[in-house]
Structures are given as C-alpha cells and as structure tokens.
Amino acid sequence: MNQLEAMRIYLRVADLCSFTQAADSLNLPKATVSEAIKQLEVQLGSRLLQRTTRSVQMTQDGLLFYERSKDLLSDFSDLENLFRSNDTPLQGRLRVDLPVAAARNIVIPALPNFLAQHPGIELELSCTDRRVDLIREGFDCVMRVGVLHDSSLIARPLGYLKQVNLASAAYLKEWGIPKTIDDLHDHFLIHYLSNFGNKSNGFEYQVGDKTHYLPMKGGMTVNNSDAYHAACNAGFGIIQVPQFGQMHAASLQSLVPILPTYCAPAMPVSILYPDRRHLAKRTQKFIDWLSETLRPYLHQTDQRH
Numbered sequence: 001m002n003q004l005e006a007m008r009i010y011l012r013v014a015d016l017c018s019f020t021q022a023a024d025s026l027n028l029p030k031a032t033v034s035e036a037i038k039q040l041e042v043q044l045g046s047r048l049l050q051r052t053t054r055s056v057q058m059t060q061d062g063l064l065f066y067e068r069s070k071d072l073l074s075d076f077s078d079l080e081n082l083f084r085s086n087d088t089p090l091q092g093r094l095r096v097d098l099p100v101a102a103a104r105n106i107v108i109p110a111l112p113n114f115l116a117q118h119p120g121i122e123l124e125l126s127c128t129d130r131r132v133d134l135i136r137e138g139f140d141c142v143m144r145v146g147v148l149h150d151s152s153l154i155a156r157p158l159g160y161l162k163q164v165n166l167a168s169a170a171y172l173k174e175w176g177i178p179k180t181i182d183d184l185h186d187h188f189l190i191h192y193l194s195n196f197g198n199k200s201n202g203f204e205y206q207v208g209d210k211t212h213y214l215p216m217k218g219g220m221t222v223n224n225s226d227a228y229h230a231a232c233n234a235g236f237g238i239i240q241v242p243q244f245g246q247m248h249a250a251s252l253q254s255l256v257p258i259l260p261t262y263c264a265p266a267m268p269v270s271i272l273y274p275d276r277r278h279l280a281k282r283t284q285k286f287i288d289w290l291s292e293t294l295r296p297y298l299h300q301t302d303q304r305h
Contacts, residue, residue, distance in 0.1 A: 025138030091120035159298025188237030
C-alpha cells in the first residue's frame, strides 16, 4: 500500500473515530485498515491514534498529521485534475443521502439517465428523513430541506420549497373547513417530529416577515414523511408539507389544500458536503446533476405564493 492510500485511510479512521466504520465506508477489510495505520505509525515513529475498547481518538501528533495529510491530499488531487481529461469516465462509490419524498418522487425516477451516462459509478443511496451525520456515516453529499445548522460543512443552496396545508376530504366533512387561524382551535394537527423526545411547536404560519406557532391538539405524532401522509389520508388531522411532495406523491393527490394565506415559510433546499477542496469529480458531477433535476420544482426566492 502506498503512502497516499494509507493517508486516506488514516483520515477516514480519524473522521469516524472507528476502524470498523472506516473499513465499511472504504469497502476494505478491517485488517487492511489496521495494518495501514500500524505502518504509518512505524514509519513516523509516533503514535497517531489512541485506541480504547470504546473509542478511537487522535493523539497530539495524530492531530498534526491529520491536518497536514488533508492539505497534502488536496494538493495532490488538484495536481491530478490539472492533467485529467474531462472525458475520463467517472468511477468509484458514491454515497448520498436524500429525504424520502424527494428521492421517491423526483430523484430516483430520473437516476437511470445519470447512471447510464456514468456506468462506472456505484451509487449507495440512503433515503431517510432524519438528519444523518455526513462525516461519521461516510456520506459524500446529502440533501437537506430546512434551515442549516452544520456550520462545519460546505452548503450549495438550490432554492426554496413552498409549503402547503392539507387535510383529507373525510376529515373536513367531519370537522369543517377552517377559514381563519382562530378556527384551528377546533381542529387537530398531525405532529411531525424527527426525535420523539422533542415537543411540537404546533401549526406554523407566516404573517408578513414574522413566523408564528399555534399550539394545537392532536392524537398522532409521526417521525417520517410516509407515516405523515398516511395519517392525513386516514383522517387524523391537518399536515403541513413541501409542495413538491404534494405535487407528486399519489398518496397526497386526494388531499384538500386549506388556509392558503396561512402557510409556513418556504423551506430552503441545500446540498451539503464536507470540503470543497476534497470534492471528488464524481461527487461534483452528481451535485450538478441533482441541482438541475430539482430546479423545476424549486423557487429561487423564499416567496410563499
């Protein structure tokens, strides 16, 4: 194993704080990863990682080597790209995470064209509504809907998704159609929480530049979009969803829009990745393709209407 490959392995172990997770993300045997780190430590004459039964942490020398390795690998990658033809076929694994609704309704139906153009790419597609840890879980890029909190990551803004309020016809027949915010006191909200330990803010709506929350009763709380849509179809109450989901999901086509002047603020859509300088060409190509694929469904401003 050459020095550059060993350095790449070391960076992944350091990022994930785990030999096992690093081996899985690199598609390498754990023994190969362990041997690469051992060889580096022997060559450098210094311990880079402090291993315990529960964790792997960098030593002070390991931290210094980590920072210099990132710079050196980035410089080497830039040097390679100077002489690499744009026609060179893309190869390698690409690990991506997308929200369930966007993946099912928009991205996956369009993927055959992308993979036909780049047959050397091995795509690992995670579809989840939870916020994955991009670094620890080894993703090359992730799509996020909502306000970003990952200040250490690079974000590429794509646009905004208008939100709509929906309810089933059966629910509205039983409980009536709300016309004003005050009418919601007699209605039920299906609460959406990524983590059940948190508390729902209630019905979200915007008046002018201010966002307001109205606490509402509701007998159903869910943590993923499929259950959210199903609960609404079953008549449990009102939901608030991004419009592209409502436009494409067959399970939502029978639902009725309500309170159009009291919608939640448009949600920003972004693609996140760890480091612009280390962005593989296949990742850049996928991000460009995903941006174009989503463009028809997004507003370029945070308009609500």
